[in-house]
Amino acid sequence: xxxxxxxxxxxxxxxxxxxxxxxxxxxxxxxxxxxxxxxxxxxxxxxxxxxxxxxxxxxxxxxxxxxxxxxxxxxxxxxxxxxxxxxxxxxxxxxxxxxxxxxxxxxxxxxxxxxxxxxxxxxxxxxxxxxxxxxxxxxxxxxxxxxxxxxxxxxxxxxxxxxxxxxxxxxxxxxxxxxxxxxxxxxxxxxxxxxxxxxxxxxxxxxxxxxxxxxxxxxxxxxxxxxxxxxxxxxxxxxxxxxxxxxxxxxxxxxxxxxxxxxxxxxxxxxxxxxxxxxxxxxxxxxxxxxxxxxxxxxxxxxxxxxxxxxxxxxxxxxxxxxxxxxxxxxxxxxxxxxxxxxxxxxxxxxxxxxxxxxxxxxxxxxxxxxxxxxxxxxxxxxxxxxxxxxxxxxxxxxxxxxxxxxxxxxxxxxxxxxxxxxxxxxxxxxxxxxxxxxxxxxxxxxxxxxxxxxxxxxxxxxxxxxxxxxxxxxxxxxxxxxxxxxxxxxxxxxxxxxxxxxxxxxxxxxxxxxxxxxxxxxxxxxxxxxxxxxxxxxxxxxxxxxxxxxxxxxxxxx
RNA sequence: GCGCUUGUAGCUCAGUUGGAUAGAGCGUUGGAUUCCGGUUCCAAAGGCCGGGGGUUCGAAUCCUCCCAAGCGCACCA
Numbered sequence: 070x071x072x073x074x075x076x077x078x079x080x081x082x083x084x085x086x087x088x089x090x091x092x093x094x095x096x097x098x099x100x101x102x103x104x105x106x107x108x109x110x111x112x113x114x115x116x117x118x119x120x121x122x123x124x125x126x127x128x129x130x131x132x133x134x135x136x137x138x139x140x141x142x143x144x145x146x147x148x149x150x151x152x153x154x155x156x157x158x159x160x161x162x163x164x165x166x167x168x169x170x171x172x173x174x175x176x177x178x179x180x181x182x183x184x185x186x187x188x189x190x191x192x193x194x195x196x197x198x199x200x201x202x203x204x205x206x207x208x209x210x211x212x213x214x215x216x217x218x219x220x221x222x223x224x225x226x227x228x229x230x231x232x233x234x235x236x237x238x239x240x241x242x243x244x245x246x247x248x249x250x251x252x253x254x255x256x257x258x259x260x261x262x263x264x265x266x267x268x269x270x271x272x273x274x275x276x277x278x279x280x281x282x283x284x285x286x287x288x289x290x291x292x293x294x295x296x297x298x299x300x301x302x303x304x305x306x307x308x309x310x311x312x313x314x315x316x317x318x319x320x321x322x323x324x325x326x327x328x329x330x331x332x333x334x335x336x337x338x339x340x341x342x343x344x345x346x347x348x349x350x351x352x353x354x355x356x357x358x359x360x361x362x363x364x365x366x367x368x369x370x371x372x373x374x375x376x377x378x379x380x381x382x383x384x385x386x387x388x389x390x391x392x393x394x395x396x397x398x399x400x401x402x403x404x405x406x407x408x409x410x411x412x413x414x415x416x417x418x419x420x421x422x423x424x425x426x427x428x429x430x431x432x433x434x435x436x437x438x439x440x441x442x443x444x445x446x447x448x449x450x451x452x453x454x455x456x457x458x459x460x461x462x463x464x465x466x467x468x469x470x471x472x473x474x475x476x477x478x479x480x481x482x483x484x485x486x487x488x489x490x491x492x493x494x495x496x497x498x499x500x501x502x503x504x505x506x507x508x509x510x511x512x513x514x515x516x517x518x519x520x521x522x523x524x525x526x527x528x529x530x531x532x533x534x535x536x537x538x539x540x541x542x543x544x545x546x547x548x549x550x551x552x553x554x555x556x557x558x559x560x561x562x563x564x565x566x567x568x569x570x571x572x573x574x575x576x577x578x579x580x581x582x583x584x585x586x587x588x589x590x591x592x593x594x595x596x597x598x599x600x601x602x603x604x605x606x607x608x609x610x611x612x613x614x615x616x617x618x619x620x621x622x623x624x625x626x627x628x
Numbered sequence: 629g630c631g632c633u634u635g636u637a638g639c640u641c642a643g644u645u646g647g648a649u650a651g652a653g654c655g656u657u658g659g660a661u662u663c664c665g666g667u668u669c670c671a672a673a674g675g676c677c678g679g680g681g682g683u684u685c686g687a688a689u690c691c692u693c694c695c696a697a698g699c700g701c702a703c704c705a
Contacts, residue, residue: 095645110647116685123685148648149685193705235705277704364703375630375701382703389705414699417632443633443698451639485641488633490698492640497654503667504654512667520664527664565644573642573652587661587669606664628667 070164071096071557073140074107074154081133082111087119098554105143105153106550112150123150161546162537164553168608176555176615178220183406185221187213190323190330191228191411194315195239196281198322198466200445201413204491206466207482207621208442209411210328211568214619219563221407225331228396231312232337233389240308242278245271246288247299247307287314322467326475327621339395345387348395348430349380355429372425390419394426401432408437409566417441440566442487449495473498476622480507483620484572506576510613511625513579516586517610518626524592524603535600544585545605551581552612559619568620575616582609 078094094111112127119126127146136144142157168175189209192202210225217223230236248255249271259267260274268280278284291310292299323329339345349365352358357368363383367390370377380391400408412420416439424434447454447464454464470478477498484506485491503509524531540549554574562570591602614624 093645095647097644099648100643100651101648104648108648113647113686114645151648195705230705233705362703366703379703384703386703388703414633415705416700418700421632441633448640489641490634494640497640501667505667506653508667509653512665516665516667523664561644567644569642570644576653583668586664590664592664628665 105155107154108151110151127152161549165537165549165608168552176559177218180220182220185216185407186224186400186405187409188226188228189411193230193235194312195235198319199463200466200469203466204442204445204482205411206328207479208487211483211620212566215563218559218619227330227333230336236308238275239279239311240304241275242284243288243307243311245274246285247291248273250288250292287311325470336392339392344395348398351430357429369422378422390422393423397423397427410439412439412441414441414443438566440487443490445491445493447493447495477507479621483568486569510575510579513582514613514624515628517606520606529592531603532600535604536597537601539598539601542589544588548581548585551578552608555612571620578612
């Protein structure tokens, strides 16, 4: 419908003198339903160009618009010059039939849009996932779902760094713990662990080593496998042991949240394939790289940064930025139309370097979108849950899921825009009542299923071809209008990379349904009307189920 | 100190390209409901959109200054 109106508007506008060729009429759903179903402010926007009163332009536009009465029942000019359109009843019946026909595919785009890469989680395998990683994982997964529904062929990728200092420290931590296990009589030392008591570790434990219990567990496994030789293995062996164990933990956690990656991309492969050197050379060829103080620098000051950035340390080891740039070059070479990175707020100052580098190398950086999310604060009994920054003391994602269920965790991560600090209210999340928005949605779905079961129990059989034109009650009309918006909402959320639009929309659906349910009986009405209402209930169930599917949340038949 | 992000109802937050009387949920107060799942529905109260200045037919939205919070500012990732 929007497309239809948009096309009609454009042709009419084209016939009016003085309208710029590139003028984009805007159509949107007015906030106030008494203003109609769709409205355009085209006349207001044109007032400046045409140097005429907006209302006068609107009147002329309406006069020249040629609209199908079966689709648009009413057009009016209102306020300072808005043009309001109201849908015809016939159109709504068709729209409902369309939902039922498309069923599980309703909301999906018809046309393919290209291929997209979404990079998310991307936590290095140095420890269990934190609550913050959870927000990342769920945001990325849902953005990937949205792009999938919007017509993209989506690849979901997890990038990890297995070549740098972090992994070396991880290996050294494991090795030190092996020593502690095999030579408990050797001297030890204590290291600070943020707000907590200092932790006792073997003397060989590295600076900034990883203090978690899981490191000791990994060390124990190494000791079990190698006995006394467990102290003489190459560092690589400790890293492999740690990496494998920790990745298995991470994968388990992601699976609990129904987050599934298409694949993992490791930093080391960039070295092995010479991509690091090639990227550096390419930047050098563009004159954006120089040597100073034994290090290799990237001229980020050319892009307005205060300082240049080190790409290769004087030790000869690249900083993480160079592989990051090489990785993005690799993404372009793989031919993605759209590339999305989901990063925490701590990357906010660093990703512009990557985009600048891509730009310098001649890639279209507008195809890369970076979704930055702010940090999560867990709130219990109105108070923030203290989380020390040190690695031994934080709430893990697993612990959160243990406490609130995966569906609730996903929903709470998704219901706020990525760009705001998230207060995760644990008490609310655990509450199974209407205060908890995810239960409200699931309940509406379960209730519809219950009605359909009930109908079957009492032997009600709906007409196969119900007369949907009978649905003229205001609550019915409002519900149909809400249901038909799903594809547009999915599209909008996908384009804006804004999953949080969906929970809001689905709540509108649930509200519209419960109002309908409150005012209109289904079973027990005369057969034709009951059939039509059953069809409306089934369509609602479908919209809720499809919407929840996009969010990766279950649509239960009973609760 | 510099950069980025944020500041909207008591609380948590929407507000999509600058548009109509700034919205929702929770909480509060009042009401409805013999009925397909009361995990329901209706209504009311509640706002200097952090503050000042500017841009224009029109600003929560754009510009500018100030205030406050978060994150970042390593030859760490």
